[in-house]
Amino acid sequence: MLIKVPKTTALLEDQLIRLRPHLHKDSVIIAAGMIKHLQKSAFQCIEKIIGPLTTSLAKKKARLIFASLDEALEQPVSPYPTRYDETEIGLTLSNHANVFSREHLDLGARFFLTHFSEIPGVQRVVDLACGNGVLGIKYQQQAPDAQVEFIDESYMAVASTQDNYRSVFPDNDSASFSAVDGLSQTDSGSVDLILCNPPFHQQHVIGEQMALEMFRDSKRCLAQGGELWVVANRHLPYPAKLKQMFGNCRTVGTNKKFAVLRMVKR
Numbered sequence: 017m018l019i020k021v022p023k024t025t026a027l028l029e030d031q032l033i034r035l036r037p038h039l040h041k042d043s044v045i046i047a048a049g050m051i052k053h054l055q056k057s058a059f060q061c062i063e064k065i066i067g068p069l070t071t072s073l074a075k076k077k078a079r080l081i082f083a084s085l086d087e088a089l090e091q092p093v094s095p096y097p098t099r100y101d102e103t104e105i106g107l108t109l110s111n112h113a114n115v116f117s118r119e120h121l122d123l124g125a126r127f128f129l130t131h132f133s134e135i136p137g138v139q140r141v142v143d144l145a146c147g148n149g150v151l152g153i154k155y156q157q158q159a160p161d162a163q164v165e166f167i168d169e170s171y172m173a174v175a176s177t178q179d180n181y182r183s184v185f186p187d188n189d190s191a192s193f194s195a196v197d198g199l200s201q202t203d204s205g206s207v208d209l210i211l212c213n214p215p216f217h218q219q220h221v222i223g224e225q226m227a228l229e230m231f232r233d234s235k236r237c238l239a240q241g242g243e244l245w246v247v248a249n250r251h252l253p254y255p256a257k258l259k260q261m262f263g264n265c266r267t268v269g270t271n272k273k274f275a276v277l278r279m280v281k282r
């Protein structure tokens with residue numbers, strides 16, 4: 017079994033718990049990772065679920081971990097998906113192992129929600145980069161007739177969104193859920209409103225390019241008069257770039273850390 021050690025130990029734990037029943041005492045288990053990403057918790061996780069391990073010498077800043085199955089270890093029960101109650105917004109959110117803000121509501125999303133009453137009620141809505149779906153679900157609560165499409169590139173995020181949506185709206189089958197790259201599958205001019213708390217980290221890469229690409233594509237997908245609403249860290253240069261793209265960018269609200277921005281496609 018070959019494993020590339022993922023960034024979050026929760027995801028490694030989830031993967032190992034799923035793989036463990038398929039292993040036997042002669043299985044060869046090799047995990048690999050860049051040293052700077054190999055946390056102590058990753059080693060502990062492998063020892064707890066699989067068994068004893070040894071490591072290779074470092075080569076080009078990477079290391080191999082060799083583990084062998086300890087059949088005496090109890091088969092662990094997966095703690096995923098995990099849930100938390102967000103009493104302030106009246107939701108219980110379920111999250112698979114690799115979902116953004118798996119342990120608590122993101123501060124940016126929390127601030128964004130304080131401005132939701134200012135968002136117009138429209139029909140065709142996309143929760144772009146939906147994570148566990150919190151934004152689209154809250155919008156659906158205030159606009160029951162909207163058709164919300166939830167988009168995230170992560171299958172675990174989309175599965176969490178489906179679970180959360182169905183627990184809040186068991187009888188509403190108007191929403192759709194897509195595990196795709198941004199708006200790559202969305203028709204031009206087909207959307208009235210896009211809500212976005214954009215990604216900032218992509219695996220280990222930090223950059224603004226993904227967010228800017230989502231904003232550009234949002235403009236393509238919005239109908240005339242359609243709106244893009246974004247929450248972002250205030251230190252990011254998004255307002256100027258969004259103004260260039262849309263010809264307008266209104267700051268709806270700010271706190272110490274975040275800004276909520278509203279763009280209209282003219």
Ligand SMILES: C[S@@+](CC[C@H](N)C(=O)[O-])C[C@H]1O[C@@H](n2cnc3c(N)ncnc32)[C@H](O)[C@@H]1O
Pocket residue numbers: 116117122125144145146147148149150151167168169170173196197198199213214215216218226
């Ligand atoms: C900052 S989180 C926002 C999650 C959620 N909307 C919230 O407010 O808690 C950004 C999300 O973007 C997703 N993402 C990253 N790259 C993406 C892409 N190319 N297409 C769609 N989603 C992407 C990540 O998986 C992550 O769930």
